[in-house]
Amino acid sequence: MSQQYLNEKNFAVVTGEADIAAQFSALDWDKLVFTGGSETGKKVLSAAAPNLTPVVLELGGKNPAVVLPDANKQMTAAKIARSRSGNSGQICLDTDYVLLPTDQLDEYVRLITAQLAQAFPTYINNSEYSAIINDRSYDRILGMLTEARQRGTRLITINPNNELVPDVKRRLIPLTLAINPDRDLQIARNEIFGPILSIFTYDSLDEAIAFINSHEKPLAMYLFGRSSRHLNQIISQTSSGGVDINELSLHAGSHSMGFGGVGYSGMGRYKGGKTGFETFSNQKSVYKQGVLAKYTTRLMVPIHNKRNEKLLKRMLGL
Known part of the structure; x- marks a missing residue:
């Protein structure tokens, strides 16, 4: 049914028991979100660690x-x-x-x-x-x-x-x-x-x-x-x-506050407007040099003299 409306590359449902969940957690994802018990959350975090996959855990606890x-x-x-x-x-x-x-x-x-x-x-x-x-x-x-x-x-x-x-x-x-x-x-x-x-x-x-x-x-x-x-x-x-x-x-x-746990009850936030958007985003910085490109190149070359040193410190705010 879901394939009729959504491309499986973008959205898919996989069902199974603990063995399937263990394999799923060990895959090289960009980000992994888990909701469940704290002890299972530890296993998910451990499975994701070899791939350095960032994990959001929404767990429970004694509220x-x-x-x-x-x-x-x-x-x-x-x-x-x-x-x-x-x-x-x-x-x-x-x-x-x-x-x-x-x-x-x-x-x-x-x-x-x-x-x-x-x-x-x-x-x-x-x-x-x-x-x-x-x-x-x-x-x-x-x-x-x-x-x-x-x-x-x-x-x-x-x-x-x-x-x-x-x-x-x-x-x-x-x-x-x-x-x-x-x-x-x-x-x-x-x-x-x-x-x-x-x-x-x-x-x-x-x-x-x-x-x-x-x-x-x-x-x-x-x-x-x-x-x-x-x-x-x-x-x-x-x-x-x-x-x-x-x-x-x-x-x-609430749509204005991030929801999640702390410590044994979880880590990260994925619900709540801007908070949820930022959780699933990568803040990738991109810098493009303008007319100063030919000057900064000379300053980056390791020619050590007082003039270059003075200019470089000025640029770095030192």
Whole structure:
């Protein structure tokens, strides 16, 4: 179908598994763009290195949402709950974990649970709720939950209709809140990329910032609150690919700002107007000499005398 409209030399789609991707990454491209997980991104970068192929990586990471004490609770809970349940949490920009003031934990748990019960009163045969992409991912997510449960983590499964989920046949896993999981658990260390939302509590903003900085740099960070001083403190003392204030993910759709990660969450920018154009362009400089050509040639010849030296320094601005 694509050949009917586009020349295959300009645009082509190649499908395949990891072996095809490995061969593709090792080809001598002018530029290579990869979107996916951080560990796979390392392999892509390694495959491109022998050809010195420049690589743009848009990866993921543990994207935090920091909720300040003065945040609008109803709005914040609605945005976080509905965003995390979209595509069952299988979006690289999703909130991976939330940092909440300790004394507001119970209220936010109640609000998030209510929001999800309203959005997804049922999971079975619900076309609005996404299945996990494949069996491997399904088993990985269940493994995270099993490990957390065995370690005594407080898990809140949001299942308002008391259905028989998780459902292995349909690969359905309801959104589960994990409250203050131990730091060495998979859900606390690794990107979840699934319907689990870890919630950690903090007693001071410095504590929350230190927690964020104890992880690899995320693709996105979401801040909810009104205090400009506190918002600016978090932004200035942490590093992330992008930041949304009182919103989720919209910075990635901006046509005026470049979107991408930093460190473990990626490198380079290829979305966003001028930024995207420059990413796929080579700034090749071309200089054409005019009437001074015969004079500059004489100056470049290694005849060392004071007159030539003086002229050359003048031309070079020395």
